[in-house]
Amino acid sequence: MKKTDQDKWDRIIKPRSGWYPAGMLDVWKYRELVAMFVWRDFVSIYKQTILGPLWYFIQPLLTTIVFTVVFGNLAQLPTDGLPPFMFYLSGVLAWRYFADCLTSTSNTFVNNVHLFGKVCFPRLTVPVSVVISNLIAFGIQLLLFFGFYFFYWLNGANIHPNLTVLLLPVLLAQMAMLGLGFGIITSSMTVRYRDLTQLVGFGVQLWMFITPVVYSTSSIPQKLRWAVQLNPMSPLIDMFRYAFLGTGTVSMYAWLQSLVITLLVLFVALVLFNRVEKTFMDSI
């Protein structure tokens, strides 16, 4: 019998696979590895530190206090009639989740050369695990948010949740996808252009100021609002705030637009990532 049928082989290594992003399926196959990475990040990051997990609270808390003082008290920016502290805290938490996803996935390749150069496993597991780690951190920070929320609510502040809260998982997933998308686009490009890592740091900071984190969308003139909403993060922050605090500018149209942009960015990112992961070892 002649052995000609090709399907007997379990795997064929060829110069380059197709352009389509097949990575997600592999990530599912390696879900245990993703879990290990997440767990490793949590166990290792606060070993030999004084404050340990308290850092999850300190950073957003300090940022919020600074914003409340600078933008609320000194600049007197309107906060849609919400307590300024809650207004800023909600914005900061949601924004930080997105920004952390972006920055921490943006150096995937450069930071893991030693690993990628020696073992073959789906590269996408690394950024995906980073996003999940961030989600857990966000969950912990949400406790802080609820703490203050309860405090303000007891003191009769004008805040009340509504049914949009049910959309929270969708909002978080979308922020994660957006952060992951921009993050791995950057990481794929930093393989060739190292100076992009410099750009990410302050780029994300500048981006925050074109997103309604420290101001509310309602304070933007109606004519210019479309420009703000072109930023896919704007409707997400607005909806997050609206869901918990009950006031804000929410537009279904803007959200759908943001969703389309997110999916597009993620798709481009996966295609790019797929191309780069095959050959980056030779050019890094």
Next chain:
Amino acid sequence: MSGKVISVENLSKRYRLGVVSHQTLMHDFQSWWSRIRGKEDPNSPIDGPRRANADATFWALRDISFEVAKGDVLGVIGRNGAGKTTLLKVLSEVTAPTNGSVRYKGRIASLLEVGTGFHPELTGRENIFLNAALYGMKKNDVRNKIDEIVSFAEIDQFIDTPVKRYSSGMYMRLAFSVAAHLDPDILVVDEVLAVGDAQFQKKCLGKLEDVGKDGRTVLFVSHNMSTVMNLCNRCIILENGRLTFDGDTKAGITSYLKTAQITGKIEQHHFIGPLSSKIQFTEVAVTGSEEDKGVIFPSSEIRITVKGLCLQYIPRFRTFIILYKDGYRICTLHDLPEPKPLKAGEIISTIKVAPYYLRPGDYYIVIGGHDVGPLGPGTEWVCGNEVASFTIQEEWGANNDYGNIGAVNVPHSGERLL
């Protein structure tokens, strides 16, 4: 049919030499902008033609084709830069080939480096799980294997200590142990065994042998010919990215060693000392006996021939050769018992070492000369470090006793009196 588990067809891998890109977006943009305006690239080398780098390529692998059957233990040998590691990297999918294809059955686990992915803050046990997951092993399988892994690595008491506190030996033992217990269908091993103590190396080799006997396939890269000899039933030789031999291990090793370079030109910058302006050593050759054809066995008389040029008369001079092994100075040998005058012109000296004095291993040669006599010191000298090296193969017997471990074989006699 036992069947083929790996089939490599016309595999090639090209690397671009020099500058892949300018590494910053700004420069690439500048180059691109001037290109579309038809101007000269401001980032091109001053003396070279425009975009000279585009063609500077290097073929690490060229048209490699071979097949591996189930249960084969295949040795991959070749000099540094022959493409061994690149081949393993392509096989383990760390990098993609440029042309050709590799097809295989089952799961490949590659051990290109020991301890990849270990996190220093995590304990030994935690790292076992992490490392196994990296290689695609399920948690439950690891649980069943963990006792085996730990006892093989001999670190039972330290398993719950962070690996950053491990000695390098323990670290390496644990890492090898994890990889060896992954139970892949194909195990790819790159010279990881070069580290670790002799006893553990032996254990690792034994483990690899077992893996082969289990009907799994092993690809093994090593510089140590005796290891390849003992472990592999087949070998391939790579030379400058091409496959030059595929077949029986013994025949392969013999043909590889025949081409081994033990004669060479000496570069002058190695030499220091007051006499370095008066004498230049140009060539050194190390040869064994006639029938060895370039391979040196302990049973050969070893001849070290040094050629050189004396530029100026030296009143007292004799040539010496120092042999180093594992960083230790084994001995100093002279061409003459007493220093003698040396006239300007060509010089050739030969130093012979009788059979069985030197034990198997890698030797470095230091070449020089001085006016030092058998009775006392001198002042004039010249010396060049590590100008050449040679290897004595393993060949054990009464005259080169495996048990007489040490730097040299000292002729001796012994008897049992009671």
